Amino acid sequence: MYQTTYHRPASIDEAVSLFAKGSDAKYLAGGHTLLLVMKQRLAAPSDVIDIAGVKDLLGIEASGDTLTIRAATTYYDIMTNADLKKAIPVLVHLTSMLGDPAVRYRGTIGGSIANNDPAADYPAAVLALGATVKTNKRSIAADDFFKGLFTTALDDGEIITAVSFPVPAKAGYAKMRHPASRFALTGVFVAKTKAGDVRVAATGASQSGVMRVAEIEAVLKADWSPSALDQIKLPDAGMIADIHGSEAYRANLVKVMAQRAVQQAN
Structure with missing residues (x-):
């Protein structure tokens, strides 16, 4: 692994500011992709900005016919959330099949869809449910978000803050x-x-x-x-x-x- 500078911001604004200052900064959520490629020396970010602990990126909210999962919410928290089990139980089922317990304790929904691995599960859920991806700048419809292998509509430095799912029949x-x-x-x-x-x-x-x-x-x-x-x-x-x-x-x-x-x- 190459040398990098690790940051742990307390807010979204602080994370965005740190990203702008870095020459080649990367956000870290669950880290299942970024840390692996860094260990293999396939990536050498100047700064790693860990957003997993930012409070505004954590939590699940149900409101009417919409359920919103904030971006740094872990798979484990998704699997154990009562509102989610009631409103969209298939998301709990999908999450239960992801990796192993270690992956589910650290992985995040925002990290999954931002990485957009061609074999990842959450992009299929976001697209099929017609979800809206919310960022620190805008809201993006699922049909406009995924652009190809490991590619999304996100601008450089843009952070996913939440994903809002309409509750299906x-x-x-x-x-x-x-x-x-x-x-x-x-x-x-x-x-x-x-x-x-x-x-x-x-x-x-x-x-x-x-x-x-x-x-x-x-x-x-x-x-x-x-x-x-x-x-x-x-x-x-x-x-x-x-x-x-x-x-x-x-x-x-x-x-x-x-x-x-x-x-x-x-």
Whole structure:
């Protein structure tokens, strides 16, 4: 690991100020990606700004048909929150499948979506639920936030402060887990809004990262049932092909995971 200067700001404004002063500063939340690449000497930030303890970035709030999770809230706190279990229980289910207990005690929702790993789970939830990503500067709709592999709409130095989720009528999530990392070989999140619209997002499948699946959305809007997807065949162009499976395998896995997600949706 290269030498760096560690900061622990007490506020969002202090964090932004420290970032602006650094020649190549990076924010640290859970640290599961940044610390790893620093140890491998693949990243050498001049300053590491730890925002995990900033009070304004912690907590979960339910208000009407909206549930807001602040960005530095850990996976463990998400899993154990009573309001979340009642309003959007599928987020608790999704979180329970992330990594191991050590990961869940330190990982944060803001860090996950800011990093936008192509096999991460939370981007699929944010996109399928039509959430709004709030930052220290603005609010960004989920459809406008994710821009490709490890790429988002965030400006340099911009901090995610919270994610606001509309409470769905039904939602489910299913994934095929990598046996070692527990990342999604393919994961699919399905959601039916209270207005009757359907949104479906897949992670770990596309070469472009998290994606909406319009073909499945159309079928499920007409018939919300696993069997409605029996005959659908998704195009495999642009899907990931690796040692775990071909493009065609990933395309079929999206369908199968969508069927499982609909089956367990509540």
